[in-house]
Amino acid sequence: MQKIINDPVYGFIQIKDKEILDLISHPWVQRLRRIKQMGIAHYVYPGAVHTRFHHSLGATHLMRTAIDNLHLKGIAISPEEALGVQQAILLHDVGHGPFSHALEHTIVSGISHEDISRILMQRINADTGGSLETAIAIFEQSYSKRFLHQLVSSQLDMDRMDYLNRDSFYTGVSEGVIGYDRILQMLTVVDDHLSVEAKGIHSVEKFIIARRMMYWQVYLHKTVLGVEQLIVNILSRAKELALKGAELFASPAFRFFLYEQVHKADFENDEAIIRKFCTLDDSDISCSVKVWADHPDKVLSLLCNMILNRKLYKVMMSSDRLDGQFEEMEKTYAYPAGIGEEEKHYFLFRGSTTNKTYNQYDDLITIKMKDGSLKNITEVDNALINPYVTLPVKKYYIIRAVL
């Protein structure tokens, strides 16, 4: 029953459980093949076109390895738990839509991808006679062994570990490379808390630093931020036009979400809506953007042409508020001809973003010292990860189109 899947990141991914293979075959998991993990960031890092499907497989592979290692160290994990925690990580992202962050703020608002993941898991569970009971309990943090949830979602979970590995690999940003195999070797559980043996402390330090570096070099790279805002603005404008009754080319499912106002309760109660959502992927958006490039609405067509021809927003970023600069810029900025007052914000706007590499208040990474005691990693003698490094960082930005 075993299946071996090629993965350039880990060499091979072995799937040994029939239950996991069946779940991978589910159309809702297969759908993740058509959704890029990093959305539109490939406009800056052209190699970063990997999919949420591959990330889900990778995280499941790391989970299997982690579970095997913990088992060898004598941590009690039953076969049901081992299966459940793998199912949970395999499905943790199943509720993502295309260009997820953009979509959540525009077309499908009021419900997060985590909510949708949970709804989808419950529906699969119902359809399969309860095959995901343990997985759902672990995912929702209601399962008795807390460390299983931490493997799925915490500062040191298999999700982060895979996405750092994978995003580094595909972007080619070597600063994000982590020694994941050593961390997995050093995982342990103390008092139902996921922890790392003292010998692994440097690998954990590097993991935290690598994550921070990926934030500044990739996830919050100013051009990446700009291109994501471009998608947000395209979808916002399209929704605005749709609600006014304008005609917009779209696939049937995408059309539904463009023209209807759907709420969280609808997702939970109306199976048809879930099924429609689960046909959406990157191609619906990409295909419409190309057609909209010729739309009579000037704002929409300008924005769509920007993305098609890679005439991206210019982004100014700073740790200081940019109030003065923004006011100055508003005075001199040459808006496209024929743009109304209430449409100006599509071409020149500002905002802020915050990054917390390592949240020092909850769910801390703990180190199991040689004497068996636990220490928060920031308290370890001579730690590289000190309170200074873990402070959240806020950045302000001004974005403008250069037409």
Next chain:
Amino acid sequence: MQKIINDPVYGFIQIKDKEILDLISHPWVQRLRRIKQMGIAHYVYPGAVHTRFHHSLGATHLMRTAIDNLHLKGIAISPEEALGVQQAILLHDVGHGPFSHALEHTIVSGISHEDISRILMQRINADTGGSLETAIAIFEQSYSKRFLHQLVSSQLDMDRMDYLNRDSFYTGVSEGVIGYDRILQMLTVVDDHLSVEAKGIHSVEKFIIARRMMYWQVYLHKTVLGVEQLIVNILSRAKELALKGAELFASPAFRFFLYEQVHKADFENDEAIIRKFCTLDDSDISCSVKVWADHPDKVLSLLCNMILNRKLYKVMMSSDRLDGQFEEMEKTYAYPAGIGEEEKHYFLFRGSTTNKTYNQYDDLITIKMKDGSLKNITEVDNALINPYVTLPVKKYYIIRAVL
């Protein structure tokens, strides 16, 4: 003016020439961002989602390195030639459509992607006051220095070198890894013929072997072959239905090619057709396939559901003709209910495919021996690459849907 682009395959790609940067910004080159290099092969190798855009940048990078190395060895290459040969390789694939091989046999027949590349190059050349004169001459093999064309298209060209590197990297099939940096170091020119110094012979051997291995493990992998045939059949059926007047969801450009019969001459004469073709990308096909999964035509909807839910064709492959097995299978195969006689071939069919790793008759790879003489690589003393290895290999297959 220099730009550095991250590339996980080579670390970095440096672009130094303004002319090359301008060409990369052209919408027709940008379009390649939305076309996967390996089409639908990611159904078997989930990492293989890299784009034709990245391949074109990579090949241009190798070309720049090759030219620099040859220049250091005293081979005369003028700045115009250095630019032209880079433009030629950057644009060599610009005429590819989405799922190119499938498209060429169905929707856009009678014209090859090479033809379209040539037409697009000529049009850009006309639009820019002749900026591509040298590039086109090199591409079309009419330029006086033959070795420049060989760098673009021959047994050892920068196209192959990049796609082997890149496809190996993204599939995770290490058998395709080549020592490209050593080959580039060892390139030389003798009597206007691209050649390799004797010290590089083992790297060239490995290159040929790697290419052969990629054919058997990836390009002609039977499941990859099956999924490509599935796309071919979906597009064939859609075209068949369109010509009968059935209604099919499609973006405007895709609709045009579905409902019209376009010939090579139309491409050459009608600029509007070229412009329509240049808006096509993977998303047009993917988006339609999802909608067609609910199409009233049973053949079309069955095939589309197969690909969406990864219920792929089963493929039997052999060096022997499979006549007996096919007749046997025809007798027992359970066709879907309601399928007409002339539709049966969508569910059970056969064919053959041929691979030539190394064509021993034309454009041979030559080695510059220590005494200065040239030898075909198959004639070098104790060569690994012998006539036996270079024989073309024909394989027969039977493909069937398992519904």
Next chain:
Amino acid sequence: MQKIINDPVYGFIQIKDKEILDLISHPWVQRLRRIKQMGIAHYVYPGAVHTRFHHSLGATHLMRTAIDNLHLKGIAISPEEALGVQQAILLHDVGHGPFSHALEHTIVSGISHEDISRILMQRINADTGGSLETAIAIFEQSYSKRFLHQLVSSQLDMDRMDYLNRDSFYTGVSEGVIGYDRILQMLTVVDDHLSVEAKGIHSVEKFIIARRMMYWQVYLHKTVLGVEQLIVNILSRAKELALKGAELFASPAFRFFLYEQVHKADFENDEAIIRKFCTLDDSDISCSVKVWADHPDKVLSLLCNMILNRKLYKVMMSSDRLDGQFEEMEKTYAYPAGIGEEEKHYFLFRGSTTNKTYNQYDDLITIKMKDGSLKNITEVDNALINPYVTLPVKKYYIIRAVL
């Protein structure tokens, strides 16, 4: 009890068994830290300074992985067998002396390193109350399950797999890189014969090709051959002088083997000789060579200065007998002043060497086809590894000092 050892080739080597850890601590195994795996080849490949100790650990690591994989597939392997086969591979090279091939032809003649390995294993076994009974039986091919011996010594054993990986890695010759993890995944046993599943055939092909490439690029590289002959000639001359009673600087143990004629029977019967042999390592030879550079014997001092200052032999190599060239060269070669007739062969000489990448007659690599049958890899349909490739290759050489 588990120990994790860093290994740049595999990331980590995990040792789980106390018995293996104890064996690694044995002074005779520790001695391998001081013997370079590739002898003097680092004069050509400066990175190739890895030790026989690391190779032995690496091969043991691969063995553990292979055993675990076979076990998962249901191949019966008892804990004693699993331990024994690891002990056998860990000790398979324990009988190597410094610059082994040179030493065996000069100072310590008449006994091979395999013989010495066997003698050392028997002595450790006697000292430890029979801890190596199973290991010795497997090593000597007297154990009932033949495939266990094949894992230690055959065309596809863990020895070759590690040394190809390791020698490639440290020389930087990428042509030797193999997909060892995939081969290990695909190993199986049929009728007590080690075999490879059909899906692994391309990885095995690559393994055979890689081995062949390492032979031509590294192991039989003409400068490597020359530097090895230089060591042979230095040791021959030193032995010649010692037997004539000349005084030569040497450590006590090295002095013993220089001045005494030791035979195979002595090794087997005289424990003191074994103990002396087991204190020899690279430093004894290197240290003497430096002192001998000032020795009054002109031949010895010239040869030692050649190696110290890297004035290496010039080597001419060919598939043809070089009789004519050699006679010609003898006439014109300028021997150093004062060199006697019977000493000329230290400065100009000839010989031949044979490489068999893959021996087609015994211990063939077998492939388990999908129908369960076994086929020799050269008989598999469309095999890359054909009789032509597996023919032994003989090369003739002429070597001369350039003083």
Next chain:
Amino acid sequence: MQKIINDPVYGFIQIKDKEILDLISHPWVQRLRRIKQMGIAHYVYPGAVHTRFHHSLGATHLMRTAIDNLHLKGIAISPEEALGVQQAILLHDVGHGPFSHALEHTIVSGISHEDISRILMQRINADTGGSLETAIAIFEQSYSKRFLHQLVSSQLDMDRMDYLNRDSFYTGVSEGVIGYDRILQMLTVVDDHLSVEAKGIHSVEKFIIARRMMYWQVYLHKTVLGVEQLIVNILSRAKELALKGAELFASPAFRFFLYEQVHKADFENDEAIIRKFCTLDDSDISCSVKVWADHPDKVLSLLCNMILNRKLYKVMMSSDRLDGQFEEMEKTYAYPAGIGEEEKHYFLFRGSTTNKTYNQYDDLITIKMKDGSLKNITEVDNALINPYVTLPVKKYYIIRAVL
């Protein structure tokens, strides 16, 4: 004239200048082939057996690349300067003896390896009619362009860059991997000061972090510290015995340094001493240690047996002074029988070590901001490298033999 040398770290090292090739052939540079870069650390990291020779080649390769990049950016560097700075880096370590740090504290005291490098450079310069004038001026910081010296010796010099790369590679400690190619791309010179463009800041941060991690994981690893102290103690004891007139096996050159007290002035004035020093390498020490294992002096033989059989010192390390623990341990420690009072310190002793990852007071790494201004890296907005990280760290240790 160009030579290509395989290097697993960089793929290839190209040497283009005849002057550099000649210098590599010098016996004093060739001698570095026989001195391991990391001394005895391979007892903990068995892969770390690379040589100072390879490191010197690697650093020269990085220097060539750095110089080429700076040249492309319009920084004025004459051919003589380009050659001189490469010669300087090639020879920067030529004065290292075997197990350098141990040797400097015992056998050859009162003179540092930098001093000896300088003396050797001057002597080669004198022998070759002044071929190293520029190199020596750069090395000694008397050359007019200060940034050339910074490339040889500063916080961001080619020495550190190569040894981090190389030590990471050979130990297998991935935490030390740096993006050296990106740093080299981003190097620039502002006001005669070596600097890094703002776009390279994250790579520099990673470089500093990687260096810190290598210190804690490798260079100051407690077992590595212990094994280095073991060598120090063996050499101290041998010197002690030699000065008392005891007989000790040693090669002639090593014997000279064991039995004579040599001072810095002797090195500078007596060419014979320099020539003797330049025949020393790892094999002299290793060979003697094996013979000394049977020496009648109990301290010496015990220590030598410890290293031969890898019965290493146990090391306790802490940020706190360990006064209490040491006094406690002195009371209970079981010294070997027959050890005199004044010999006890060979078996139980203590000390401290200090690491400064990044010295914040002199020779700071400066970043060239986008507005052209220079900033110290610790002052850059939101820097990872803050004063907290750059504080020197002192560690106390207790070391004891476990016999």
